[in-house]
Amino acid sequence: MLHSPITQYFDATEHREAREDLVFAVQNIGASKVAIDCGCGAGADINYLITNGFTVHGFDLEKESIDRCTRRFKGNNLVSLTRASFSTFNYPQASLVVADASLFFCPQTEFKTVWQKIVECLNTNGVFCGSFLGHEDTMASDTSGASKLWPTVCAFEESEVRSLFKDFEVLRFNEHRSHGKNTQGIKHQWHLYQVVARKLQPNANASTA
Ligand SMILES: C[S@@+](CC[C@H](N)C(=O)[O-])C[C@H]1O[C@@H](n2cnc3c(N)ncnc32)[C@H](O)[C@@H]1O
Numbered sequence: 001m002l003h004s005p006i007t008q009y010f011d012a013t014e015h016r017e018a019r020e021d022l023v024f025a026v027q028n029i030g031a032s033k034v035a036i037d038c039g040c041g042a043g044a045d046i047n048y049l050i051t052n053g054f055t056v057h058g059f060d061l062e063k064e065s066i067d068r069c070t071r072r073f074k075g076n077n078l079v080s081l082t083r084a085s086f087s088t089f090n091y092p093q094a095s096l097v098v099a100d101a102s103l104f105f106c107p108q109t110e111f112k113t114v115w116q117k118i119v120e121c122l123n124t125n126g127v128f129c130g131s132f133l134g135h136e137d138t139m140a141s142d143t144s145g146a147s148k149l150w151p152t153v154c155a156f157e158e159s160e161v162r163s164l165f166k167d168f169e170v171l172r173f174n175e176h177r178s179h180g181k182n183t184q185g186i187k188h189q190w191h192l193y194q195v196v197a198r199k200l201q202p203n204a205n206a207s208t209a
Helices: 005-013 020-027 044-051 063-072 108-121 158-164
Strands: 034-038 055-060 079-083 094-099 122-134 168-181 187-199
Touching: 005 063, 020 044, 020 094, 020 122, 020 168, 020 187, 034 044, 044 055, 044 094, 055 063, 063 079, 094 108, 108 122, 122 168, 158 168, 158 187
Parallel strands: 034 055, 034 094, 055 079, 094 122
Antiparallel strands: 122 187, 168 187
16 A cells, blocks of 8 residues: 555654754753654654653644554653644643754744744743754745645745844754755755754843943
């Protein structure tokens, strides 16, 4: 039986290793270990986080993601799962927000409100770990949709990504470019901004003059 491209994507990513940025982010978290995984997909990051003692609130727009993760983490009371979009999810307070390759697909018109929710749900000293799509990525320009599993994309200039983190201490900021084939076997140019940043105390950046 032929599987849908989304099923193929989840099959290919379910058991991937945690990305280096997430390992680094986890090393920079204090005593409170509560994470939100935005667009949790097949649950690779949830798995890494619970192995490291986190309670994880995962959400995803796709029913298949939530069904898979429900089966995968059945009986594990460290994991709660919700089928929701970036805009409809009710963000609990957290010490870590993970958004790995997922905010790419937040509709542009919703991004500002979604980002505000993400910033607000983070505790002071809480850490954001995630990636943003650059304009040179195939997904940002491919109007045929051939390389897109999710229809809308939200792409950024580097300065726009940096400006999201004015109330944060940026711990890592990397621009990533590479090319190869995606999980559908289609040629792809990747262009991402990968960020790990710690939320500052309120007004820590305000002038005292
Ligand atoms: C490229 S996958 C990344 C999955 C996972 N974070 C990972 O790195 O393995 C993007 C994920 O974002 C989810 N997604 C797409 N649009 C979304 C939206 N508007 N709200 C929430 N999740 C969304 C998809 O269903 C998918 O699971």
